[in-house]
Amino acid sequence: MDAAQIEQVRRFNRTVTERVGVLHDHFLGGDRPIGAARLLWEIGEEGQDVRRLRERLGLDSGYVSRLLRSLEAEGLVTVEPQPRDRRVRTVRLTGAGRAERAVLDGRSDELAGSLLEPLNTAQRARLVEAMAQVDRLLTAATVTLEAVDPGHPHAEHCLRSYFSELRERFESGFDPVRSLLPDAGELRAPHGLFMVARLHGEPVGCAGLKLPAGAPAEIKRMWVAPEARGLGLGRRFLAELEARAAQHGRDVLRLDTNRALSAAIGLYHSCGFEEVAAFNDEPYAHHWFEKRIEGPAPA
Amino acid sequence: MDAAQIEQVRRFNRTVTERVGVLHDHFLGGDRPIGAARLLWEIGEEGQDVRRLRERLGLDSGYVSRLLRSLEAEGLVTVEPQPRDRRVRTVRLTGAGRAERAVLDGRSDELAGSLLEPLNTAQRARLVEAMAQVDRLLTAATVTLEAVDPGHPHAEHCLRSYFSELRERFESGFDPVRSLLPDAGELRAPHGLFMVARLHGEPVGCAGLKLPAGAPAEIKRMWVAPEARGLGLGRRFLAELEARAAQHGRDVLRLDTNRALSAAIGLYHSCGFEEVAAFNDEPYAHHWFEKRIEGPAPA
DNA sequence: TCCATTCTCTGACTCTAGTCAGAGAATCCC
């Protein structure tokens, strides 16, 4: 990360907070405090539990309650207890609330338009293209990787999604029972580890690492949610697991995969894995890969 | 401006205000209110007049005064009357103030770093590149064009810069007296008009349009400040003047130029001007251009 | 059944950020 890059990022931050940030609040707020506007926005067409709203916006419960009270007084929302659990309350937009939200929507379009408006066609196209790029990469940078227990709800969510995707994509379908599945214990210290990737707190990917005593480390169950593809997350998982394997003193990392997963196969090649002979008899595998890895950087 | 573009800009706004905007204030502020931090930043190494600070930050005089008082109490700045005009007061950083400013500087680097940190080398390069593009185009979109009287201080500033640049660049130097200069009256309604471009309130370019009765409209004295080049401002001036000439019922737009101004010549070509025989005997001109223009779009 | 926990709400605060109306000093212009 060199100084010129830092400098450019700072210039960007400055321009963008001035030009977009300030306007954003101003446009969105209108006459209403922006806290209320954001809330109105986050409620959405479907309605939301108060709890979720609080979480999404990262606000104090008292504060949200007060904001809701004021929106309620204006007749923009209704708040009712959930039938299943009457402690939780659900907020829903009224007709007036929906109208108000449409106004916010329009303002947001207007702001976007005002950014493009002074530019000519070619410039607009370039700006939008560059914004998409920035958007994608900043999103990618927002994803966090964390080692969790394979029994964690996020881990289980990812594994369910993973299996159901395999079932769809493998020519032969996929039945976990027939596969050489590591049991959860194998992906838990000290025999291995399991990582999930999260974006805005939601799980969007996972990867497991087996660390069998005296044998190469092995990657299992790597999966990236469809909505998080194209963010370089697969590559990031591989780099992370490689580093962790190295920390545990392994110098070889390996994995097996099914021929239906062509994007993954491309990824393994481009990350320095080489195809080797079968090192297990996983019935769903067609390709086996291996990579020599370096020890952890000396401290 | 199509809906997909608007949509992408909105996604960008959202990602960026979340990821950069919020962090920006948080990082910059530290323990101190961000008003104070911004002020500390804007004072700069050299010191500033209170009046200018107020202008730059767009703040109320009472508010700035209070903020300065609190920075003064912390021993970060000194405020003293200017010797020339003792109503105006000048703020200067003390040693402690400079140190504090360096801390802000470091935080800003840190924020920039935190955006790049989770990315790999290739992604970083792409992000920085896209940010530069966005930065440049948003800046371009921030430039405003306005018709002003040629006697306006901003107009005069631009013209002085323009002449001094011609003096440097023309092989033969440039002496306004020898040139076929329109007097100011010719660039003032109803005989013509004069426009300046401004970025953050500072003049960064100008262009004049002569509208002689019964003759083609003529562009004069188009200039863009060095720091504003590469923003497509020349092209924007041409489009604007073309539209204005059309509004005044002209169907031909013309101009002359010196061979030393090769970038301008390229611009004229690419904007649809065609080289024609000399239509005046401006001693400093080597090329004459003309463009047929369309009438204003029907209402 | 009862105790701990979860969820929401209320009341009482704090802190920023900013506005508005003068007051007082310095300067400009006639």
Add this chain to the structure above:
DNA sequence: GGGATTCTCTGACTAGAGTCAGAGAATGGA
């Protein structure tokens, strides 16, 4: 010289944004 203007400052406000400590209802688990 004197009135208008410019510049800064002070005091008195307001509104937004958010925190914190409970209280009270509903639920879950032993």
